[in-house]
Amino acid sequence: MPFQLRHGDLTETPADALVNAANERLAPGGGVCGAIFEAAGPAELDAACRAVAPCPTGSAVATPAFRLPVGHVIHAVGPRWQDGRHGERELLASAYRSALAVASSLGDRSVAFPLISAGIYGMPRETALEVATEAITGYLADTDDSLEVSLVLLDEPAALRRTLPPGLTAYLAEQGVDVGSSPDLDRSMASGDTGAFFPQAAPAMPQAAPCATPRDAAVPPKRRHSVKDLLSRRLASLDKGFSDTLLDLIDERGLADSAVYHRANMSRQHFSKIRSNPDYRPGKPTVLALAVALELPLAQAETLLARAGYAFSPSSAADVIVRWFIEEGRYDIFDINEALYAYDQRFLGA
Template identity: 45%
Template sequence: MPFEIIQGDITRIQTDAIVNAANPQLQMGGGVCGAIFMAAGSRKLQAACDKLAPIHTGEAVITPGFALPARFVIHTAGPVYSRQSPDESERLLASAYRSSLKLAFEHGCHSIAFPLISSGIYGYPRRDALEVATCAIRGFLEIHDMDVKLVIFNRSDVQIPPGTLSAVDDWLQEHLPESQTIRRLSDTIAMEPLQDSVRLQPSAAPASPFHPDFSTMFGKLDEPFDVYLLKLIDRRGMSDVQVYRKANLDRRLFSKIRSGKGYHPGKRTILALAVALELTLKETEALLERAGYALSPADKFDVVMEYFLEHGPRDIDEINEVLFHYDLPLLGGS
């Protein structure tokens, strides 16, 4: 998918480029920086960096990946967080992401992996660092096609606003069967056929004037999925580009969906489209039905999605942060 948060070791990620949160002197440091040097071959990588040093905060330079799986290492100097100048810290941090992405694009990269820059010893508050990263990456993806991964070492580094987290926790306690509160990750992405699990919503909230009930507007359920989806898009007055970018979908996948050849995407992809189109829960269920899926009351992923479809926000990145917190699969597709 175009942008995703994953937990793992950035030195083992299979992308065209990985990003090193470097110091301006491009010297081998500790933490993620030290791990990248060690995995690449510290002597060779340091020799390459010495030819490019120093750099300014917010700038980026590129070296070979040497022994790493990645072809390139992009080195960028993030800011030391200043409580006295938070706006300047934000500007410099955003510049570090943008400079890295620009350099990756100029070198023909189709994929790149970032750490959460400046969130370690440089003291940038992690929640704020994540928001700056997401905004900078999304701004780039508005113009360019690239697969971007944000690699988190500890899941707790993705800090969810307390109000959101407590609301989702309460929803899960109320709606998820007790025996299902802890499920294996593989279970959370099971695709239930419509005939096996249809969740009735006798008291679903009525659609607002700005979100008409498309399921009654477009007739029978035997209408093909792709035809029904295109009607929803037209009704929203959105372009294809707006839809697939807002849904965190790869352009090629979206082209396959709208090709008219009967292709049915996976359940998570359909839910991502529902979020992008700002569908209500009832409208989302109608869209899922046309591809043979339904939301299951016993599936943690589905119950979390019901919360956001009922209460919002309809923001793919905010939803994915919560899904990541619960170790659930993210929305989007490639």
């Protein structure tokens, strides 16, 4: 299911399909639309668009991508902003859902969108982003959770900071976190949850009492066996691992797997690896995503992190951001990821 925000040039975003913010006539335009036509080959794409035009507002249609390094261009028509009382939000959500339905019907597994209607069509960027997030994540949860979707924004990530909860900004300042240096969620970890792993320390072994036997006396075999038995008992009493702890928490809450991985912004395939492998070693973003998905209070989130060998770091902007949302009881992972994006941090889940 993963959905993520990106910053950059839509035409250079790796995906099976790119979405064009189109007009009803599917005619070449400015901004993102103009860039897509230019990159695809203006004459070829214009001819293909004329063959399938018009496309009503709230709908989408596909054409070949020509020179673009993707399979298709999907043209989605968003509404012009009037005052927010003329069905603009509903029409914009329909444009996103229609584009995703077209992508699914064509067999595309990854799709990259611009922020539709937020340019010359005049929709406030905060509103456009909110509608885009709700429409995309809703479609993925209800219809096709195997798609990977990127929303490519032209603005620098820091531009989103003004839309974040004021309490988060104050909390970061109180914690003395240097957000300018952008410490990441375990940069050593690859997105596929491989790499460095920091296991929990085993419980300390008790020290044996000093032996009164003369130095040259042999240690009785019985004593050696008792040490082995003690070690076995200690190992058997270790805390459960990450996978077992996670599955216990899911069962306690009576949640279906699909609800968990949707809330965690994870693919079904990724979650299946965790469920099927008791020794699975997750990356820190995965653990935090699942803690959010399960709506764990801070103490339980810390325990789940510890089971995977991690802890919240007071010097990491990403950790402090996630901790604030958990302490506030705000468990929408897409709100959290928006905040992480604004501070140039790695996302949870995706």
